[in-house]
Amino acid sequence: MPKKSEYQLKLQALLDLCRDKYGWTRPQIAEKLEMHPASLTDHIQNGRSTTKRMYYAVLGVVAENKAKKPDRCTTLAKKLFVKFWKAYPRKESKRKAEQAFINAIKRVGGVDNHGVIFDGLDTSPRLKKERRFIPHAATWLNGNGWEDEPEKAEPQTKERIY
DSSP states (O other): OOOOOHHHHHHHHHHHHIIIIIOOOHHHHHHHTTSOHHHHHHHHHTOOTTHHHHHHHHHHHHHHHHHHSOOHHHHHHHHHHHHHHHHOSOOOOHHHHHHHHHHHHHHTTSGGGTHHHHHHHHHOGGGSSOGGGSOOHHHHHHTTGGGSOOOOOOOOOOOOOO
């Protein structure tokens, strides 16, 4: 049996990934590529001059699937962002803020831990200032603003009269 080419091996690995991650069978992948399943198997077993092109075609199908189906975290984060946007004191650059919010949700461990960010809205000292000194939402989120230390109440000292 001849040694398999680089793209035969890559194609095999990609098909295995499709099977394991998405549950797709070879006939289903062939159907997505609008080709006969035997042709796909032939590329893997025997190699053809178009095996490289076949690899990139399957890669394209995987990319399309990812683009069509956002993960659960992103979908729920977008819903939570609406609440965040209502609560945030400075409403500028909404699109950037939404993307920063989705990334922040992923950094805190997913939508189940979103409370940390909302708690930070109440305790962050940077959000208690005059409006022009409040950072844009994206800046606050990208800087993990919810981790800011809350302001400590300064002890009131009595004035000494001499």
